[in-house]
Amino acid sequence: MNESELINILDSIVRNSAPLIIAVTGETITERSGVVNLSLDGTMLMAAMLGFVVGLESGNVWLGFLAGATIGAFFAFIIAFGSIRLRQNQVAIGFVLALLGNDLSAFLGQNYTRIPGPVVQHFGIPILKDIPIIGPILFDQDLVVYFAFVLVFISWWYLNRTQQGLHLRGAGERPEAAFARGVHVNRVRYLYTIIGGALVGIAGASYSLDIKIGWSEGHTEGLGWIALAIVIFGGWSPIGGALGALLFGATKALVTVLQRTFPEVPVVTFNALPWVLMIAVLLLAGSNALERLVRIMPESIQPSLRRLLRVQPPLALGTTFDEE
Amino acid sequence: MNRIRALSWPQILQWLWPFVPAIAALLFTSVLLLIFDTTPAVAFEAIFDGALGDAAKRLSVMAFWVPLLLSSTGLIITFRAGLWNIGVEGQIILGAIAASWVALKLDAPGPLLIGVELILAMSAGALWAALVAVLKTRGRVHEIFGGLALNFLAIILTNYLISGPWQPPEGGTFRGTAPFQDKALLPLFENSRFSPLSLVLAFAALALVIIALRGTFWGLKLKALGKNTYSAYLLGVSSEREIILAMMFCGALAGLGGAVRTLSWFDSLRQSISGGIGFLALLVVMLANYNIYAVPVIALFFAAVRVGSIPLQLRTQLHSSLGGILTGVMVLFVLLFGDARKLGIGRGRPAEEKGAPEVSGSGLDPFSKEIVKGD
Numbered sequence: 001m002n003e004s005e006l007i008n009i010l011d012s013i014v015r016n017s018a019p020l021i022i023a024v025t026g027e028t029i030t031e032r033s034g035v036v037n038l039s040l041d042g043t044m045l046m047a048a049m050l051g052f053v054v055g056l057e058s059g060n061v062w063l064g065f066l067a068g069a070t071i072g073a074f075f076a077f078i079i080a081f082g083s084i085r086l087r088q089n090q091v092a093i094g095f096v097l098a099l100l101g102n103d104l105s106a107f108l109g110q111n112y113t114r115i116p117g118p119v120v121q122h123f124g125i126p127i128l129k130d131i132p133i134i135g136p137i138l139f140d141q142d143l144v145v146y147f148a149f150v151l152v153f154i155s156w157w158y159l160n161r162t163q164q165g166l167h168l169r170g171a172g173e174r175p176e177a178a179f180a181r182g183v184h185v186n187r188v189r190y191l192y193t194i195i196g197g198a199l200v201g202i203a204g205a206s207y208s209l210d211i212k213i214g215w216s217e218g219h220t221e222g223l224g225w226i227a228l229a230i231v232i233f234g235g236w237s238p239i240g241g242a243l244g245a246l247l248f249g250a251t252k253a254l255v256t257v258l259q260r261t262f263p264e265v266p267v268v269t270f271n272a273l274p275w276v277l278m279i280a281v282l283l284l285a286g287s288n289a290l291e292r293l294v295r296i297m298p299e300s301i302q303p304s305l306r307r308l309l310r311v312q313p314p315l316a317l318g319t320t321f322d323e324e
Numbered sequence: 325m326n327r328i329r330a331l332s333w334p335q336i337l338q339w340l341w342p343f344v345p346a347i348a349a350l351l352f353t354s355v356l357l358l359i360f361d362t363t364p365a366v367a368f369e370a371i372f373d374g375a376l377g378d379a380a381k382r383l384s385v386m387a388f389w390v391p392l393l394l395s396s397t398g399l400i401i402t403f404r405a406g407l408w409n410i411g412v413e414g415q416i417i418l419g420a421i422a423a424s425w426v427a428l429k430l431d432a433p434g435p436l437l438i439g440v441e442l443i444l445a446m447s448a449g450a451l452w453a454a455l456v457a458v459l460k461t462r463g464r465v466h467e468i469f470g471g472l473a474l475n476f477l478a479i480i481l482t483n484y485l486i487s488g489p490w491q492p493p494e495g496g497t498f499r500g501t502a503p504f505q506d507k508a509l510l511p512l513f514e515n516s517r518f519s520p521l522s523l524v525l526a527f528a529a530l531a532l533v534i535i536a537l538r539g540t541f542w543g544l545k546l547k548a549l550g551k552n553t554y555s556a557y558l559l560g561v562s563s564e565r566e567i568i569l570a571m572m573f574c575g576a577l578a579g580l581g582g583a584v585r586t587l588s589w590f591d592s593l594r595q596s597i598s599g600g601i602g603f604l605a606l607l608v609v610m611l612a613n614y615n616i617y618a619v620p621v622i623a624l625f626f627a628a629v630r631v632g633s634i635p636l637q638l639r640t641q642l643h644s645s646l647g648g649i650l651t652g653v654m655v656l657f658v659l660l661f662g663d664a665r666k667l668g669i670g671r672g673r674p675a676e677e678k679g680a681p682e683v684s685g686s687g688l689d690p691f692s693k694e695i696v697k698g699d
Binding site for chain 1: 469473474477481
């Protein structure tokens with residue numbers, strides 16, 4: 001394997017991971033505020049379908065993304081409203097929405113399957129894209145990919161370095177304490193559930209308009225569940241989540257290479273890999289292996305490393321809070 | 325006069341409330357149909373006719389009902405223990421695979437062969453479920469994710485078997501194995517896909533679960549576990565043991581459902597052997613508000629809608645996912661607005677819990693809160 005081939009592979013890993021990174025970041029924000037949006041699989045299917053249809057009919061990809069974000073925000077709103085205002089079970093609502101999104105997208109998109117549509121244009125960043133090795137991998141992509149990476153760093157900064165981020169985390173960790181400090185816990189939860197949902201919608205639209213262009217029934221099926229697992233693997237941190245998504249993308253790229261090298265192995269064996277990986281990754285997140293890894297590192301970087309690899313779920317995740 | 329006045333508006337509303345989600349779901353689907361230039365009445369009539377139009381169709385509904393009922397009955401047990409057994413879909417598939425293995429590879433007199441098929445199917449479903457349970461208790465992998473991953477793996481395993489080792493001799497169509505020997509199939513009612521024996525088994529399972537939940541200490545332990553893991557621990561309930569047992573129980577019933585699918589609905593192992601029955605069963609139990617007595621009726625209704633939607637594409641050129649939308653929206657509306665008292669409609673405080681498992685309690689926390697272990 002020569003250098004340009006390796007760069008090609010890395011380039012495709014970065015490109016193909018972008019939507020997953022956006023979805024994982026969105027869900028991470030939602031869960032850090034204490035709400036679980038389990039509808040990701042259905043939301044992404046709906047957004048992929050609607051994004052494609054709107055993009056095709058209007059001839060403008062960005063309107064497609066807007067449509068995806070809107071439906072994502074709407075699904076998230078149903079979950080927030082159901083769990084906060086109506087005090088019903090958010091896991092049940094999310095699960096039903098995941099199934100419903102699947103059926104609904106198949107029905108609404110039935111006349112739009114397998115036809116060409118608009119695509120996001122390639123956009124290399126001048127000067128930066130000419131840096132050897134890094135340039136073609138990171139700066140010779142399109143706006144969706146740049147958005148994914150900028151989003152990860154902005155979310156990390158927002159969560160950990162701003163007053164609003166502190167309120168967000170407070171709502172997810174210790175809602176009573178946050179409320180006593182004047183944080184409107186439920187308002188905060190509404191806000192970040194909806195923002196997170198909109199991001200998941202953008203991720204869904206990124207598939208049909210950029211990475212896996214077009215629409216077909218069950219276009220992104222399974223990816224929403226993988227995104228939910230990566231949130232856990234990433235330890236509820238945007239950076240950890242992005243690394244998890246990249247790792248997932250790298251494994252898929254590795255599978256493609258292996259498939260070419262060992263054509264005698266049945267394809268289904270490789271199809272099983274993402275799911276085996278999902279279980280392995282969750283086992284790793286649930287074990288003490290990461291904590292042990294932190295302990296053998298130099299003491300000075302231990303606290304920041306632990307923050308980066310944080311594997312404790314937000315304490316109040318999935319609970320309701322009475323503002324009385 | 326007095327009697328009429330006694331029925332105040334809030335009371336009437338409260339009484340009518342259960343019908344509102346059903347009507348809302350019908351309205352929602354009607355709007356969808358209008359978007360697609362179809363008269364709702366025509367589509368609903370097509371579904372109704374497709375399900376109940378003649379005796380053959382009604383028998384098809386019955387045949388679809390049995391595995392759905394078996395899976396829903398099993399899910400009552402896991403929900404009672406506070407577990408989200410989304411892996412039920414994979415457990416159905418593993419049951420179908422095990423039954424197919426017997427049907428393809430073994431030779432014995434008919435009744436014996438069928439007995440072995442059913443027992444192995446139940447064992448395979450139970451083992452697949454046990455895997456999810458052990459991943460949860462030992463690996464701290466939440467059952468939703470363990471179950472989902474195993475669902476996808478079960479589908480991949482089916483595809484592998486169909487396109488590989490169990491490929492029919494005339495070449496792989498990638499759709500299914502060769503039809504099984506006749507004596508390996510469940511005896512069918514007349515010319516239908518419905519096996520009376522399977523219905524007997526489903527009712528036996530239903531009775532067993534009712535007795536287990538009402539009259540046994542095990543049922544009580546499951547309830548304690550579902551309501552509050554910590555107090556169950558204080559009561560001396562081994563959460564690990566009960567979680568594994570509850571999952572295996574459900575897996576066994578789901579596996580039996582898978583065997584019924586492959587040995588009566590089909591006559592071979594197919595790519596879509598479950599066809600989403602496991603997910604549908606989860607919706608059935610949610611709509612039943614985790615009440616076992618409501619499960620058979622709701623499962624029958626769902627089976628009718630699903631079977632009725634199959635000819636939809638032929639008659640109205642519409643995608644058959646319409647049936648899934650109708651049932652899904654109905655469950656969503658019930659989940660959101662089903663409890664009138666929580667909305668402040670009608671008199672009285674919100675109902676605390678009416679015997680239904682505490683679904684938002686600690687046992688059903690979405691992400692693995694550590695299970696209290698004895699040390």
